[in-house]
Amino acid sequence: MNRPIKVVLAKPGLDGHDQGAKVVARALMDAGMEVIYTGLRQTPEAVARIAQDEDADVIALSSMAGSHVPFCEKLKPLLERAGLGDKLWVIGGNLPKQDHDRLKALGFRGIFPSSSRLDDIVGFVREHVR
Amino acid sequence: MKPVINESGIEIRARYGAEDVERSGGLDFIGDPGQYPFVRGIHPLMYRHRPYTMRQYTGFGNPADTNRRFQYLIENGQTGLNVAFDLPTQCGLDSDDPLAAGEVGRVGMAVDTLADFEVAFDGIDLDRITVSLTVNGAAPQLIAMYLAMAEKRGYDVAKLRGTAQNDILKEFIGRGTWIYPVEPSVKLVGDTIEYCARHAPKYSPVSVCGYHIRESGANPAQEMAYAFAIAKAYADEALARGLDIDEFAGRLSFNFNVFGNLFEQVAKFRAGRGLWAKIVKEHYGAKKPESGWLRMIAGGGGGGLTYEQPEVNIVRGAYYALIAALSGAQTMALCCYDEAYTIPTEYAQRISLRTMQLLIEEMGLADTADPLGGSWYVETLTNDMRRKMEETMAEVDAAGGIVRLVAEGAIQAKVSAQAYRMQRAIESGEFRKVGVNCYRSEAAEEHEVQLHPYKDEDARRQVRSLEEIRLKRSSHEVPEALSKIRAAAETGANVMPAVVEAVKAYATVGEITQALAGVYGRFREPVRF
Numbered sequence: 001m002n003r004p005i006k007v008v009l010a011k012p013g014l015d016g017h018d019q020g021a022k023v024v025a026r027a028l029m030d031a032g033m034e035v036i037y038t039g040l041r042q043t044p045e046a047v048a049r050i051a052q053d054e055d056a057d058v059i060a061l062s063s064m065a066g067s068h069v070p071f072c073e074k075l076k077p078l079l080e081r082a083g084l085g086d087k088l089w090v091i092g093g094n095l096p097k098q099d100h101d102r103l104k105a106l107g108f109r110g111i112f113p114s115s116s117r118l119d120d121i122v123g124f125v126r127e128h129v130r
Numbered sequence: 131m132k133p134v135i136n137e138s139g140i141e142i143r144a145r146y147g148a149e150d151v152e153r154s155g156g157l158d159f160i161g162d163p164g165q166y167p168f169v170r171g172i173h174p175l176m177y178r179h180r181p182y183t184m185r186q187y188t189g190f191g192n193p194a195d196t197n198r199r200f201q202y203l204i205e206n207g208q209t210g211l212n213v214a215f216d217l218p219t220q221c222g223l224d225s226d227d228p229l230a231a232g233e234v235g236r237v238g239m240a241v242d243t244l245a246d247f248e249v250a251f252d253g254i255d256l257d258r259i260t261v262s263l264t265v266n267g268a269a270p271q272l273i274a275m276y277l278a279m280a281e282k283r284g285y286d287v288a289k290l291r292g293t294a295q296n297d298i299l300k301e302f303i304g305r306g307t308w309i310y311p312v313e314p315s316v317k318l319v320g321d322t323i324e325y326c327a328r329h330a331p332k333y334s335p336v337s338v339c340g341y342h343i344r345e346s347g348a349n350p351a352q353e354m355a356y357a358f359a360i361a362k363a364y365a366d367e368a369l370a371r372g373l374d375i376d377e378f379a380g381r382l383s384f385n386f387n388v389f390g391n392l393f394e395q396v397a398k399f400r401a402g403r404g405l406w407a408k409i410v411k412e413h414y415g416a417k418k419p420e421s422g423w424l425r426m427i428a429g430g431g432g433g434g435l436t437y438e439q440p441e442v443n444i445v446r447g448a449y450y451a452l453i454a455a456l457s458g459a460q461t462m463a464l465c466c467y468d469e470a471y472t473i474p475t476e477y478a479q480r481i482s483l484r485t486m487q488l489l490i491e492e493m494g495l496a497d498t499a500d501p502l503g504g505s506w507y508v509e510t511l512t513n514d515m516r517r518k519m520e521e522t523m524a525e526v527d528a529a530g531g532i533v534r535l536v537a538e539g540a541i542q543a544k545v546s547a548q549a550y551r552m553q554r555a556i557e558s559g560e561f562r563k564v565g566v567n568c569y570r571s572e573a574a575e576e577h578e579v580q581l582h583p584y585k586d587e588d589a590r591r592q593v594r595s596l597e598e599i600r601l602k603r604s605s606h607e608v609p610e611a612l613s614k615i616r617a618a619a620e621t622g623a624n625v626m627p628a629v630v631e632a633v634k635a636y637a638t639v640g641e642i643t644q645a646l647a648g649v650y651g652r653f654r655e656p657v658r659f
Contacts, residue, residue, distance in 0.1 A: 014217035014233050016306020019346050022546040023553050026659065039655040040306045041221075043229065065217060066472075066584065070232030096471060096581055114470050115437035115566070117557055 003034075005129050008056040010038040010047045012075070015065035020093060020114075024062065027118040028125065033058075044071060048078035056087060057129050063093040072106045079107075088129045092116060136394045138351035140514045146506035154513035159404055163499035166411070167404040169512065170500035171458040172423040177496035182454070183461040184486045185262060185427065186479050189214030189239035191588040192595075193250035196239040200254060202476060206483055211254070212262045212427075212463055214238035214473070215272070220307040222268045222643030225592045234589035237473055238264075241272065242596045243636045247279040256280055262293040262337070262427070262461075267309035269296035269335075270318055271642045274630040277330055293334040293383055296322055299360045300339045302536045302653070303545065304346030309643060312537040314650035318625065320367035325626035327368070327378045336364055337383045337427065344387040345433045346542070347549030350394055351515055353387060354402040355522035356541065358409060359532035365414065371624075375414040379421035386426055388450040388457075389434025396502055397511035399428065399457035405516050428459035429486075435469045439565035440579050443467035448485050455495040456502055462486050472581045539656035546659070599636055607635035612645045619649035 009025050011018055018040060025035045036054050038047070051059045059079060063071065068091060079085060090110030091103060100111050110124045134142040143150065151157060161167055164174030173179050186203060188211065189196045200211055215238040218230035224242050225234045234240050239250060251261070265272045273294045280290050298315040301308045308315065319336060326335040340348075340357035348356060361382055368378050386402075388395050403424040410422035431450040435443045444467045454462045464485060466478035474482075489495040502508045526532050535541045555561035562568055611632035618625040625646065632642055 014221050014223075014229070014307075016217075016301070016304075018306060019304065019546065019549050022659075023550045026547070026550040027553075029659070037657055037659075039657050065233070065237050067232040067236060094471070098581070113437070118553060119557070 005033040005057050005125065006036070006054060007033050007058040007060055007125070008036045008038065008047070008051045008054050009060040009062065010042045010050070011040045012042055012044070012047065012061050012063055012071045013065065013067045014041060015063060015067070016040055017064035018062070020064065021062035024060070024092060024118065024121060027122055031122045031126070033125070044074040044078050047075055048082045048084070051079065051084055051087070052082040056084070058088045058090065058125055059084065061091040061093075063091065063095070066094065068093065068095060069099055069102055072103060072108065076106050086130060088125065090121075090125065092121065136391055137349045138394060138398075138515060138518050139349070140394075140511065140518065146510055148506060150510045151506050151513075154510040157509060159513075159516075160503070160509070166419060166422070167407040168423060169400045169404040170503050172403070172425065172460075174499070176458055176499035177455075177490070178498075181490050181496045182459055182486070183210040183260065184208050184483060185210035185212040185461050185463050186466075186474075186482055187212045187214050187264065187463055188479065189216075190237070190473055190582065191235040191585065192240055192592045193246045195235070195588060197250050197252055199476065199479075200250070203479065203483065204254070204259060206480060207487060208483055210260045210262065210461065213250070213264060215263075215265050216240045217307070219272075219639055220265055220268060222271075222309045222639055222647075224638045224640030225589065225596050227640055234592055236584055240589070240592045241275070242592070242638045242640070243599050244275050244278055244633050245595070245599055245636065247275045248282070251279060256283070256285055256290065256292075260291045260293070262295070264295045266295055266298050266301045266305075267307045267315070268639055268643060269294050269298075270322055270626060270629045270646075271633060271639050273322055273326070273333075273335060274626065274633040277333070278630060278634050287330050289332055290330055291332045291334075293337050294322070295339065295385065296336045297339045297360065297385075299363060299532065299536050300342050300357070303356070303541050304342040308653045310647060310650040311653050312533060314646075315653070316363060316367055316533060317622075318646075319364050320371060321624045321626050323364065323368040323378050324371045324373060324624055326381065327373055331381070334381045334383045334425075337385045338364070339385040341385045341387045341430055343541075343545060347545035347547070347552065349548065350387075350390060350398045351518035352522050352545070354398055354405070355519040355526070356532065357384060357386070358402075358406060358519070359523055359526045361406075362409065362413075363531070363533050369414075375410065375416045376418045376421050379410050379414065379416055380418060380423065384424055384426040386428045387430055387433065388428050388453045389431035389446075392449065392453050392456075393508060393511060394515070395453045396457050397508055397515045399426070399459070400500075400503075400508070400512045401516035401519060403458070404512075405519055425460050427461040427463060428454040428457060429462040429464045432465040432469050435465055435467070436563060436566055437470040439571060440467050440470065442565055443469065444481060444485075447482060451485050451489055452495070455489050458500060468579050471579045475580055475582050477580070537656075539658040542656075543658040596638070600638075603636040608632065608637045608641065611635050611637055612641060615642060615645040616649055619646055
């Protein structure tokens with residue numbers, strides 16, 4: 001790839017806990033990636049539209065308030081319809097173990113619960129982006 | 131010898147003596163407990179007079195679910211309530227709004243109308259149990275609902291005690307439940323202060339939060355300095371309405387964090403009490419001593435708890451409670467050990483409650499005021515911390531003031547950069563966290579944390595009851611009240627009288643928000659790195 005990896009990092013739903021999202025954004029930028037951070041309160045439609053407009057390689061979500069599964073269920077068909085089905089989808093935050101299989105089934109290849117290390121997130125994105 | 135520097139940037143000596151206290155400014159700016167500048171506590175007898183109020187942050191599902199948990203906590207000896215609202219309520223959305231889907235009742239109690247408050251506080255004696263409402267963007271509606279509910283139950287609003295968080299400036303820095311742009315948001319805080327000063331003078335309309343600024347990456351000295359800068363912004367807004375400082379300053383309260391170095395936190399609170407008292411007296415010219423009291427809830431400390439080895443968080447919580455008690459907090463709330471996983475279960479909340487109780491009952495924390503006072507280390511550090519806070523406040527003023535710095539996203543960018551450096555320091559092992567970067571249990575930690583369940587059915591019931599209220603309420607009262615809200619907002623008048631009228635007519639949180647947003651517009655977040 002000639003250009004830097006481009007990540008759209010979104011805060012889905014109404015959750016306002018953005019400390020983690022901003023920390024991860026900085027880590028990805030420090031690793032030479034281009035990060036479009038959406039800010040808070042993004043709908044599934046907005047995430048898909050921004051990712052499409054920005055021609056993102058990676059769609060990343062940060063969710064701390066428990067609504068990740070219903071959000072991702074709505075987001076999946078929208079990303080696919082926008083032609084982003086083959087991009088790398090990752091999610092981090094307060095993600096109970098019992099939800100990991102469901103998130104994987106919805107197409108999220110990287111799942112980073114609280115306590116994940118920044119270098120692991122950066123490494124995973126580098127390795128898996130197409 | 132390796133230097134030790136605390137998070138606020140103060141170098142810690144290997145030993146302290148009387149000469150260090152002198153060098154740092156001496157003991158002139160301390161006073162006795164209950165005496166200006168209140169460094170040693172706001173009351174001469176402190177917890178002998180009244181132990182700290184115990185107020186765990188609680189709320190989930192619909193109001194009936196939450197009422198049952200309230201009753202449980204009160205039966206277990208809790209002395210106040212601290213209400214958690216779901217995100218739609220906090221963001222000013224009704225439970226049937228498409229944007230609320232999947233979030234109704236998830237991280238707090240869903241509230242749409244006054245009817246929900248009637249259910250939530252049913253059977254609770256509002257004179258004996260004071261209630262704190264953790265709401266910010268939607269605070270005008272929820273304060274109005276609380277006053278209306280109490281009045282309906284026969285309480286005299288002029289004597290009613292209670293607190294609303296209602297600190298919108300910190301929501302723009304961290305936590306994120308803003309609705310309107312910064313300026314009208316501050317104006318609304320002024321409206322609630324003015325309305326309460328005139329109609330509910332015992333009610334605390336604002337609890338200024340350093341807490342969430344610390345969670346977002348501020349160090350302990352910045353936490354206090356930014357909170358005081360914000361409190362000054364609200365005080366200036368209230369003074370501009372023609373209120374006297376002594377009419378409202380005594381009802382401003384504060385909410386601070388406790389995680390981190392124990393001595394740094396205790397010194398932070400002692401220094402903060404002195405600094406706030408000085409600001410209120412010298413800058414604002416308050417005459418009443420109680421106007422300068424730093425009344426605070428302290429505890430929490432979610433940012434210090436860990437996902438790894440969650441049971442160790444019970445121990446952390448106990449130390450956080452100790453810090454709050456040593457610091458003379460008026461009210462305490464602890465984050466539960468399952469904080470990194472879920473909103474707390476009943477079991478986790480009971481452990482937190484017992485932790486706070488045993489400090490009083492078994493450990494002697496309520497026996498004497500300011501037990502660490504007179505320690506050379508703590509007194510020196512108190513002077514040093516006050517200087518750090520004053521420097522930070524001067525920086526804020528020099529850069530254009532807190533309202534402008536928040537609107538531009540400058541404070542957000544600064545604390546977020548600090549949060550990133552701290553995360554790197556934790557991952558490198560430079561900043562030690564037990565179970566995270568040292569003393570890990572590598573054997574594939576199985577975290578046995580019971581998760582609080584979320585029930586879609588509770589959300590559906592909430593939507594059904596909202597639909598019923600919409601059908602039952604008067605068809606002309608609500609539109610009339612909403613147009614009065616719009617008119618007040620357009621002319622710059624205080625919106626609270628109209629908001630109170632609207633909630634009494636069972637207007638919804640969302641309808642009132644839309645009326646205000648129609649005039650004020652909505653906040654657009656500045657994204658700065």
